Amino acid sequence: MPIVVKDLHYTYNAGTPWAVPALRGVSLTVGDGEFVGLVGPIGSGKSTLVQHLNGLLTPPPETVWVDGIDVGAYGVPRQVIRQRVGLVFQYPEHQLFAETVWADVAFGPRNMGLPAAEVAERVREALALVGLDADAYGDRSPFALSGGEQRRVALAGILAMRPRYLILDEPTAGLDPAGRRELLTLLLRLNRERGVAVVLVTHHLEDVAELSQKVVVMDQGRVALQGPLEQVLGAGQRAALKALGLEAPVAAQLVDELNRRGWRLPPHLVRAQDVVAAIAAVARTRAGDGGHVQ
Ligand SMILES: Nc1ncnc2c1ncn2[C@@H]1O[C@H](COP(=O)(O)OP(=O)(O)OP(=O)(O)O)[C@@H](O)[C@H]1O
Ligand SMILES: [Mg+2]
Structure with missing residues (x-):
């Protein structure tokens, strides 16, 4: 089942003199197991859009569906959506809060009401996925880790919920080239081996070209281009991309x-x-x- 967005509008500070229209009728689909690159100039609405996909910003009813669930419908618990759609912010390490790495990664699955044994299994698995040994790191404070390690812990916290969809908003910002490569390789593995659908928000069209099957280009709160990778970034659209300040x-x-x-x-x-x-x-x-x- 996909994520479907239909004619989504959003204005920050609506009804005040500071109103900023950020989304002006966005429609798109993220298919099961798809790898989607979401690109567009600064301020085009990418972050605002992805926050609607996991209910961090509440969409109006009948505009966003996740696996057939209307995210904005009255009475749909946020938790239900967040278990399916994991959202990783630009600096996910800012979301760390618990006293130990273990407790931080366990927070999501515990909240899902899973039995302790399953929580433990998921924490180990998630830490292993991001390349951290649960025995070596579990008892450490997340705040006493390096920036790169913190980011891995934050990502593990999302992966421990085993989301069907993983959305990452510029996740490689501030990482060194090796860290970047590692993270992108992990995303590819999750997508290819586990069938997790990935939406990667990025300014790096190189990364999009290497990883994505589908590309969505935003401009001024709208979807300017959308389609298979080679159709959107291939020769036919060079001029359109350039007009948006995007280099092929x-x-x-x-x-x-x-x-x-x-x-x-x-x-x-x-x-x-x-x-x-x-x-x-x-x-x-x-x-x-x-x-x-x-
Ligand atoms: N908290 C906010 N309050 C008011 N306006 C906002 C807020 N966050 C974003 N905006 C505005 O909404 C529009 C879309 O912003 P958004 O952050 O979604 O763009 P973006 O494509 O993610 O940009 P970037 O590439 O810089 O991350 C911009 O005009 C921005 O100034
Ligand atoms: Mg953004």
């Missing part, structure tokens, strides 16, 4: 440049590995012809 991934720009020089690479390629393979194939043909590559 470097690999896609390389395809444009080489094609301008007479290569005939498939113009829709956006993933680095696909571009490398296509270049290698053309280079082999040219070498076979006795010609040389420019």
Whole structure:
């Protein structure tokens, strides 16, 4: 079952002189097990949108459905939605609060009313997923950890609820390249191996190109473009992306440049590995012809 958003509007400080329309009729679907990249310029409404998907901001009735549940309907407990839709903020470590790592990660599953043995199993599993050993870290204070470790603990706290959907709002901000790679690899594993649907909000179109099947581009509170990766970031939409101040991934720009020089690479390629393979194939043909590559 998907997450479905239909004509969602939201205005901050509505009815006051400080009213800011942030969402102006957003419609989209996040399919079961899909990996969706959500991009768009600063202030385009990405964070406001994702906060409606797990009930952190309450949508009006009949605008957001999670697995068929109308999130904004009267009487739907937030908890029910949050167990299904895990939301990881930009600096998730700011949400840590408990005295020990164990208690922090156990908070969600305990709140779900699960038996102690299952809570323990989930805490161990979630910590292992983020690369932390429960025995080594369980008793430590989350506040006495490094920034990277804190972020892992915060993510483990969400994973311990085993959400069907995982939404991350710029989760790699402030991480070093190794930390970034690790986090993105984890997201890919959760998606491919466990079927968790992922919505990744990011300004890094490279990451989107490497990971996503589907891309949603927001602009001024609306969905400007939405579709399969190669359709949205491929050659056909370059001008539209540029108009929004978004640069296509470097690999896609390389395809444009080489094609301008007479290569005939498939113009829709956006993933680095696909571009490398296509270049290698053309280079082999040219070498076979006795010609040389420019
Ligand atoms: N708490 C708030 N009060 C008032 N206006 C807000 C608030 N949060 C966001 N806005 C406004 O709502 C609009 C959408 O903001 P939002 O944070 O959703 O954008 P974003 O796409 O996540 O941007 P960024 O890429 O900078 O994170 C912007 O015009 C922003 O100024
Ligand atoms: Mg944001």
